[in-house]
Amino acid sequence: MKTISIINLKGGVAKTISSANMAHILAVIHNKRVLLVDNDKQGNSSKMFGVHSYNEPSVAEIMTIRGINVEEVIAPTQYKNLDLIPANMTLLKANLEVMLDTTRPQQTRFRTALRSIAGEYDYCIIDNAPDINISTINALVASDDVLIPIKIDKFAFDGLAELKEQIDNTREDLNPELCLKGCFITSYQNNEVNKQGKEWLINQNEYPVFDTHIRRTEKVDESTFATTPIIEYSKRCGAAKDYLKFVEEYLNK
Numbered sequence: 001m002k003t004i005s006i007i008n009l010k011g012g013v014a015k016t017i018s019s020a021n022m023a024h025i026l027a028v029i030h031n032k033r034v035l036l037v038d039n040d041k042q043g044n045s046s047k048m049f050g051v052h053s054y055n056e057p058s059v060a061e062i063m064t065i066r067g068i069n070v071e072e073v074i075a076p077t078q079y080k081n082l083d084l085i086p087a088n089m090t091l092l093k094a095n096l097e098v099m100l101d102t103t104r105p106q107q108t109r110f111r112t113a114l115r116s117i118a119g120e121y122d123y124c125i126i127d128n129a130p131d132i133n134i135s136t137i138n139a140l141v142a143s144d145d146v147l148i149p150i151k152i153d154k155f156a157f158d159g160l161a162e163l164k165e166q167i168d169n170t171r172e173d174l175n176p177e178l179c180l181k182g183c184f185i186t187s188y189q190n191n192e193v194n195k196q197g198k199e200w201l202i203n204q205n206e207y208p209v210f211d212t213h214i215r216r217t218e219k220v221d222e223s224t225f226a227t228t229p230i231i232e233y234s235k236r237c238g239a240a241k242d243y244l245k246f247v248e249e250y251l252n253k
């Protein structure tokens, strides 16, 4: 199983849209067995696939319960090959609990849990919160690859250095295989600001950059109301075509 963290300290840059659609495309188009992990108390990925609930175990239990049977936390989605570990607001308390519990390792709980089901999936995609906290550190420790969605605006590159530092520290201390696969631009518009932002990204040498950017289209907002992945909601819109291309580029990278 290859585990991918989709992460950025900034909010609203399409971490969830990218995680949900990448997971769906890998499962439905590429016929891979995919596990999507919602690692954000907002539970947006869970809501996208209709599995947000307070009656079922969630990622919070994976953080706090020793020896948990991960199978019991995994929820099926309506799509073949695509399962999900949901999240809800209980993750807030769970994070505090982990921080206070020094009796066992705090940063490797995801890794231990995901290893137990690694034979059952080809890909695990982790949708992270806009933060560096014990949950996101657990995600980085459990990951092989990191993808950073970036939405171009004045603040687009804020926090990138801090995120890179966290990735480098994780690689050094706990996960030597961790690979920063690259940044990709989301909500791309054909205007000067976006062209210059993309050019800046391509010309710096700190972060690899994907050729494919994801075009902005209101169909994406609509798809969240319809709780339907973009290639099913509007196959011909720019974002649908771009996410298909982006997944191809990732698989070939």
Ligand SMILES: Nc1ncnc2c1ncn2[C@@H]1O[C@H](COP(=O)(O)OP(=O)(O)OP(=O)(O)O)[C@@H](O)[C@H]1O
Binding pocket: 010, 011, 012, 013, 014, 015, 016, 017, 018, 040, 042, 044, 128, 129, 130, 186, 187, 188, 214, 215, 216, 217, 218, 219, 220, 221, 222, 224, 239
């Ligand atoms: N390509 C796109 N075109 C238009 N709107 C988009 C596109 N991608 C994302 N959006 C919109 O941007 C908003 C933020 O997206 P999303 O929830 O995926 O971001 P996020 O990074 O997960 O946010 P958070 O940090 O709160 O978890 C949503 O309203 C979504 O519909």
Ligand SMILES: [Mg+2]
Binding pocket: 015, 016, 017, 040, 042, 044, 128
């Ligand atoms: Mg999100």
